[in-house]
Amino acid sequence: MPQIGKAAPAYRRVVAGILGSPGGSAEVARLEDVTVAVHRTPVLHGLDLRLAAGEVLGVLGANGSGKTTLLQVLATLVAPSAGRGQVLGSELGTPGTATARRRIALVGHVPALYGPLTLAENLRFVARLSGRDEQAANGALAAVGLGGAARRRAESCSQGMQRRADLARVLLAEPSLLLLDEVHAGLDRDAVPLVDAVVARVRARGGAAVLVSHEPDRLVGLVDRLVRIVDGRAEPVGDFP
Amino acid sequence: MTAATVSPLGLCLVLARKDLRLERRAGEALLVTAPFGATALLLAPLAVGTDTPLLRELGPALYWLVVLLFGVLVTLRASAVDGPAQVAMLRLAGVGARVRLAGRTLANGVLLLGFQLLLAPVAVLLYDPDLTGWPWLLPVFVLVAAGLAVLGALADALAAGLAGRTALGPLLVAPLAVPLLIGATGVLQAARYGRPPWPWLLLLATVDLVAALLAAWCAPHLEDRT
Numbered sequence: 001m002p003q004i005g006k007a008a009p010a011y012r013r014v015v016a017g018i019l020g021s022p023g024g025s026a027e028v029a030r031l032e033d034v035t036v037a038v039h040r041t042p043v044l045h046g047l048d049l050r051l052a053a054g055e056v057l058g059v060l061g062a063n064g065s066g067k068t069t070l071l072q073v074l075a076t077l078v079a080p081s082a083g084r085g086q087v088l089g090s091e092l093g094t095p096g097t098a099t100a101r102r103r104i105a106l107v108g109h110v111p112a113l114y115g116p117l118t119l120a121e122n123l124r125f126v127a128r129l130s131g132r133d134e135q136a137a138n139g140a141l142a143a144v145g146l147g148g149a150a151r152r153r154a155e156s157c158s159q160g161m162q163r164r165a166d167l168a169r170v171l172l173a174e175p176s177l178l179l180l181d182e183v184h185a186g187l188d189r190d191a192v193p194l195v196d197a198v199v200a201r202v203r204a205r206g207g208a209a210v211l212v213s214h215e216p217d218r219l220v221g222l223v224d225r226l227v228r229i230v231d232g233r234a235e236p237v238g239d240f241p
Numbered sequence: 242m243t244a245a246t247v248s249p250l251g252l253c254l255v256l257a258r259k260d261l262r263l264e265r266r267a268g269e270a271l272l273v274t275a276p277f278g279a280t281a282l283l284l285a286p287l288a289v290g291t292d293t294p295l296l297r298e299l300g301p302a303l304y305w306l307v308v309l310l311f312g313v314l315v316t317l318r319a320s321a322v323d324g325p326a327q328v329a330m331l332r333l334a335g336v337g338a339r340v341r342l343a344g345r346t347l348a349n350g351v352l353l354l355g356f357q358l359l360l361a362p363v364a365v366l367l368y369d370p371d372l373t374g375w376p377w378l379l380p381v382f383v384l385v386a387a388g389l390a391v392l393g394a395l396a397d398a399l400a401a402g403l404a405g406r407t408a409l410g411p412l413l414v415a416p417l418a419v420p421l422l423i424g425a426t427g428v429l430q431a432a433r434y435g436r437p438p439w440p441w442l443l444l445l446a447t448v449d450l451v452a453a454l455l456a457a458w459c460a461p462h463l464e465d466r467t
Contacts, residue, residue, distance in 0.1 A: 077329055077332060077333075101334075102333070102334070105333065106329055108325075108326050108329065110324065112327050114327065116263050116266035117263065117266070125259050126330070128247070129255055129334040130247070130334055131245035131246055131247040132245075153266075169330070
């Protein structure tokens with residue numbers, strides 16, 4: 001479990017509220033000899049990866065090594081050009097992945113917000129898409145400390161606020177597989193425990209998370225194990241570099 | 242927080258509502274493109290001069306020409322563009338390519354109807370056309386808006402992410418929309434001369450149907466490009 005005891009007081013209550021009850025123990029994702037080419041250039045090559053339920057995996061790698069592509073494969077948004085894999089019980093590259101997708105949340109480099117819409121409108125839009133109560137959107141915004149900024153347009157919010165709004169989207173989605181790409185970038189120090197709390201929430205519900213980061217320090221205490229993408233393959237990292 | 246299954250129609254309505262809200266904030270279609278279209282309608286009389294009979298004759302055709310060319314710009318408005326992050330979010334929310342295209346088409350259709358209704362009084366004022374059989378315009382407005390909305394949404398999806406999107410879009414749509422132009426002007430001509438306008442309406446409906454089928458077929462392939 002993440003170290004949340006040192007969280008800023010304002011977030012302690014949030015963290016406590018976000019944490020849930022433990023869940024199952026099945027395998028969440030398995031990639032076998034997966035190759036992915038982007039614009040005909042192989043990015044991942046013969047990659048093997050297993051992700052157990054309740055596990056939090058850290059992914060390191062140089063720029064352009066394929067970290068983001070790996071997240072997209074796990075999100076079922078990019079199908080492998082070779083190899084095979086399963087995510088949440090669905091075989092990659094088959095129509096079955098459509099079912100799995102609803103249980104996956106991806107927070108990428110760029111927040112998935114519509115700039116001219118307010119933060120509340122953005123979250124309500126996500127709630128409507130997933131058939132959730134629109135009031136849950138306000139609750140999720142409050143949970144990430146943005147209750148007071150709900151009526152601000154996303155385009156007028158700081159990068160950190162947009163990041164937090166994206167985390168609120170994750171809270172709404174209640175995913176079984178959480179994929180975070182450089183999620184700490186742009187977040188202020190006080191908001192960092194939110195990431196820990198969101199990850200802990202997914203883990204506690206029996207899900208799994210994959211965190212990509214340039215900065216290994218950010219992942220200390222948050223992940224169970226680390227891999228580094230080298231030459232398109234995932235190599236285990238014994239200890240934090 | 243419990244989730245309920247949202248039907249494709251429900252998703253389509255949610256997407257269209259979001260697009261219309263974005264347009265309301267940006268004002269691209271009705272506050273920028275519509276006045277631009279009205280200006281284009283004004284330029285023709287300035288070029289033709291005071292030849293009132295000629296303007297009356299040309300008026301309806303010029304109106305539909307402006308609706309067609311500027312309507313494509315309405316469908317390609319920048320505020321409706323989903324970036325990769327938004328597309329990924331939508332796909333993970335279970336919104337398939339067909340539903341995304343349908344949502345965009347619905348919003349396009351509503352905006353194009355508004356666009357046509359805003360330009361119609363301008364055309365009447367400038368060209369003083371013969372309005373015999375004007376009630377036939379009502380189904381024509383709907384059918385032209387629907388056809389152009391589908392074609393525009395499809396062209397936008399095809400040109401997504403390309404540098405020349407705003408130029409390529411009209412280039413893709415304009416040739417396909419020619420039957421809409423012919424049908425729309427044909428309906429008014431037929432009504433004016435007391436002929437049944439049904440064949441022209443049928444042409445418009447056929448174009449709409451073919452465009453919708455083409456879009457439904459193309460949508461999953463467009464998603465596969467990723």
